[in-house]
Amino acid sequence: MKKILSIVCCLLTGTAFIQSCKNDELLNLQNPQAYNPSEVWRDQNLANAYLVDIYASLPGWPVNQGDYADESANVLGPDYVTTSNNNFKYWPYNTIRKINILLTEIDGGTLPEAFKNSLKGQAHFLRAFHYFKAVVYHGGVPILDKPQLLTDSLSVARNSTAECFAFILQDLDNAIKMLPDKYTGADFGRMDKAAATAFKGRVMLYKASPQFNPANPYSNSYWADAYTTNKTAREFLEGLGYGLYPDYAGIWMNEGNREDIMTVIYQNPGKINGRMEHCIRPLGQSKDCTGADNPVWDLVSQYPMKDGKQPGTSTKYPYNVQTFWQNRDPRFDATIAYNGSIFPLGVRADYRQYTDLQLGGLVDGFGPGQQFNRSGFYTRKGVDNSLSQAQVALNAVDWVEIRFAEVLLNFAEAANETGHSDEALAVLKQIRQRAGIEAGTDGLYGLKNGMTRLEMRDAIYQERFIEFAFEGKRFWDMRRLRRMSELNGKAKSGLQAQLKPGLDPNDRSKVFVPTDFTYTVRELIINGPRQMVLPESYYFFPIAQGEIEKNPKLKQNKDWGGTFDPTLQ
Template sequence: MKKRTMIIRYNISLKLKSLLLVITFATMMGCDSVLDDVEDLSNYPGQGTFDDVQTVNAYLSALYGSTFGGWPLNFGNNADESGGIIAPNWITETNGTMKFWPYNIIRRVNIMLEELPVGEVPVGDQDELLAQAKFIRAFLYFKMVYYHGGVPIIEVPQNLDDDLEVTRNSTAECFDFIIRDLDDAISGLPATYNGDEFGKIDKVFAKAFKAKVLLYKASPQFNPSNPYDNSSWQDAYAANLEAKQYLEGQGFGLLDNYTAVFETSNHRENVFSVVYQDPIKVNGRREDAVRPLSESKNATGGDQPIWALAKAYPMKDGKIPGDPTSEYSYDVQHFWENRDPRFEATLVWNGAVYPVSGKSGRRQYTMANVSHSVDAFGYVIQGGQGQYRTGLFCRKGIMEELPIELVGTNDVDWPEMRFAEVLFNFAEAANETGHLDEAVQVLLDIRARAGIEPGSDGMYGITSGMNRDQLREAILQEKYIEMAFEGQRFWDLRRHRKLDRLDGMKKYGVMAMTLNGKAYNEVTSEDQLAANSSTLLPDEFTYEIVELISNGPKEMSMPETYYFFPIQSSHIDRNPKLEQNVGWSGGTFDPTL
């Protein structure tokens, strides 16, 4: 059997903080099995791979690395978080955008599930290993399903003599399969992994993830004809209640400090972390791309917040900006004042203190001729740049103490799932099943942790007596704020079939128009010196909300067909038994339930 040798790093704990072994491991890199180059199906792990716990863990570690990524840089461009514009024909049948077809990884999982039980690893050591593999398979299938709807269910490693032209299973069959794999995983996993084993899939994560899967199954995305009264919502509520209670029993909950969620590791809010540690594994946050360009290197100015997100944050008393009942007045010229503390924890505005590169007291400026030119939100695109500038920067997940030359060594863990998401998932299911008080309590808990003032009624600015529709909107809005730049917003709008809110949307930034009455072309050398010494304050400037400057499209395009992405045509060309989704060229497959 032909094999290819690869070097992988093995860490039995997956934490990559204790013993790190570098071993030579003969294995296959995989192919798209059901649909791709059949010659690669001859590759198979070397003899003895599944006879030793260490080599099995090495194989499993490689599966982790292929399945779980880091922070989703610029994913907010797809929604109303950051500045990119999604143009028409962003997704087509022929391009690779929003396609997920990981049958190469699934084949490797199936090999492990087939070979480990007949290997020489003691049976008592197999359960946790097999359970982790089952979870990974469920995780991959779930992502395929919420991208494309039903897909072929392949439970064994395919070989050259197999019939590789398979049909798509129904979406309902796929959900059943995913839940079976998750139930198997839950039964074989310990409650948690701690210490050197932190970072492995455990029962806590599996239960919370199963609850999320059932939330999607109940959602309008999959049930457009009966979006909020279908029977799956009861299953979603039961699973999310069970997950919430189980996690709380294991000591999980919200941290007291919102910022600490993203600046510390191995804490009680992170349900599952993709672990980073300098120098072994770094830059999952892509801090080099998120920082202001003047304090980074090889940067692209990613995750720049737009005005819609900035405006969404409530005031300190939880009321929306401009609400006449708020204790705090609001106007655009002082938009940063008296806001929800998460505003400052997430956003950086003109004149805000932002001590990146370890520069204590440093202020960030965005006005042309005051700021560094690559940070400016100007009247034209500066210096031939093709990038927009929103006048705002993202602070979340940034290790501000890193000097420019070490900006790529950020080792903040990526919270693949955190307890706040578990609460939001529970709140949604509770709201749709008549448990409105339980849903409201989630909002109260989230806002209390954020540091919003409770008010005399103890409602943290939340409107009392909301009906189901109003509370649904309140939950989505709160999650928009709480989980900004964590890759949730686009999927939430899509899951609720609310992409029409993005379709045709223009995006805006906040421009510093004048400094002490002077326009950008009237700024003096003294003003520039004051900026260099960080003595100019935000309220010395005037501001205007303006459409983003861009060489490209001006409006977002989010057609109805984006609720289910198409199967890439190259896969259908190789396997004519695959049906395309309804709404796409030649599509006959209905991906809904």
């Protein structure tokens, strides 16, 4: 796929750049803008480039999505979402038109059958991906499976949410039939049967969810389908060699490992800084930006202890805010950089990051109401420690949209809701074992024995919070499970560090360690909107008013002044 990315860069930037490309098969191409569209489907390079242009529509790193939930520092204030602004609107019909052109016209060309089917299978996947995202945002949307012509009516009504799910699943089934099991080598990053099968499991989990079934959230028939689909996905992927990567901290830096199922590739040069590392790093080791994905106390305090017990409940590892970093779930140190912790950042292996106002200063330190809402923490996930401050925007860490841990936890969730709690428990134990949590004498990794269905549901929800921190899942999980009320009206907190009395911050002979400070939990924002606003209407976002004005057949969602019911019930 990295080769493909270079091909599309050449094809889409014109003759001058084509002459500098190193792919020999491209050197003699005419200006692609001058091509007759019908020639695209007679030339493998052009057809490939057309598809890779569609791949560019896939989302990258979900930076700052933790602001929507209880992961990072900012808040959703009053009227963050309205019918007239662009927040939480997803209307991907330009991309869908490109996909429909491919699926409609490719059979009229002369491409080899196997190559053509590969492109069609990938296109079916990509169309399903975009339709699914639109449905998660808005509920049912208009289904267009062919490119609209000037002679067509451009005013199309919304299909029901049930019809949209059926269409998405049919696209995924078509993709699964047409695609190879697994792309590797130069083709890594293309959508294959593994990605389509895993993604189908995600789709079925949403279809069964409380978001779409508020009147019958956990006893509807879709849960059985979700269980079967996710079990099939797990078994199929394991058969292909997918599994949990042994080193949780190394998942992102060891790209293309056995956990990566659906990957959006970044490379230097060409496609860089998807992680926005220049904004995620402390400003003292970055430039021009900071405060992105800043962990808040709401997340930090939830990491279990090394024995898997929640802080304050473990008898083996007593907990105190003053030593909050000690004896935690190893995912804590893999994800959270805290005051006085070692955080190399291209400086040196023993470089320590300070977040107090004396050593960290106004640049990196936390004090309530401070600019940029610094919280006293920074995130490590996806950060390339090898880059110097001057190179910070060169981060090219791949974004993994689906990894095997999600497949496992999707399966666990569906298993719990269909009477297979033993299978759900086995997954949680597997996830915690990989994390490095101690098994304990009972082999339960800190989990409660004999959990009820509700207790297991909460345990899975909590595990996803920790496992997928800053991977863009928390807000959507809260929404999918209709649990946004847990955060509605709440303020976020940070942790303020202060040097203990008698210690001199100007003493260059001393290396200050975390125990040299005292810690106080403080409300993070004291100016402007302080509390999260997550009303019931956010379970389905409105169609943009501008789209409705262009197409009067579109009905607005019922919680936004319209009559359209976006649920399945």
